Amino acid sequence: MSEGARAAHLVGATELSASGPETVVLDVRHVMPADHPDRDGYLAGHIPGAQFVDVDADLAGVSTGRNGRRPLPDAAQFEKTVRRWGIDRDTPVVVYGAARSPAPARAWWLLRWAGVESVRLLDGGFQAWTGELEPGEPTAVRPESDFTIAPGGLPVVEVGDVPAFAERGLLFDARPASKFSHPTDAGAGHIPGARSAPVAEFFDAAGFLLPDEALRERFAALGIPAGSEPAAYCGTGVAAALEVFVLSVLGVKARLYVGSASEWAADPSRVLVR
Secondary structure, three states, X not given: OOHHXXXXXXXXXXXXXXXXXXXEEEEOOEEOOOOEEOHHHHHHOEOOOOEEOOHHHHHOOOOOOOOOOOOOOOHHHHHHHHHHOOOOOOOOEEEEOOOOOOHHHXXXXXXXXXXXXXXXXXXXXXXXOOOOOEOOOOOOOOOOOOOOOOOOOOOEOOHHHHHHHHHOOOEEEOOOHHHHOOOOOOOOOEOOOOEXXXXXXXXXXXOOEOOHHHHHHHHHOOOOOOOOOOEEEOOOOOHHHHHHHHHHHOOOOOEEOOOHHXXXXXXXXXXXXX
């Protein structure tokens, strides 16, 4: 994959600092393992002009207990959310969170799914930013856009199709290996036939995405047939969005199983194996 392809997915802190007011910056920081939005961190200091994004309130729909913990938001509601951020189809968008956090990729995936054409992640995350920080709420409020949602910009896989991907060796579990399979962890377990592909391992210790060649070697070890479209899942469809992002950097069109393990395990007829 060319440098141009990587540049279409990632932006460095220096380039971001030189971007103009037309760029919308979204802060999707999220506290783990407590698993809640880091609004306190945002208020303490964020990249100037960045708007805070709540993974649950802004990037997920209503969970019924059977459709996964973070299902897709209602299309009409997400359209309103994108308009509130001042984003239109051709607006350049940069999303960031903590280094190696998958939360920003959920925003990247949803915006691309909804029809926004240019969405990039800040390579290295918030920790890579060395410029000034803005405390509190943004001092300037962007005007609301007239964005019209066009769902389907990125592909999904529905729960009924998951076994077919697993049978072909094309279902990747983006969670840490300990969650995929651990003999003493009652919360561990994976969809039968899935392959463990911890997404955190595709980043270096500082949180920067590994070079393309290193990424290709890691995915090659998983045996992705040329031209195939794998599917990724995790616990709630957030880490898997980052896996889809990494594959997209390499030019691989992967599908997101949004419901992930939280939907799969909600039906007692479907099992997770350790």
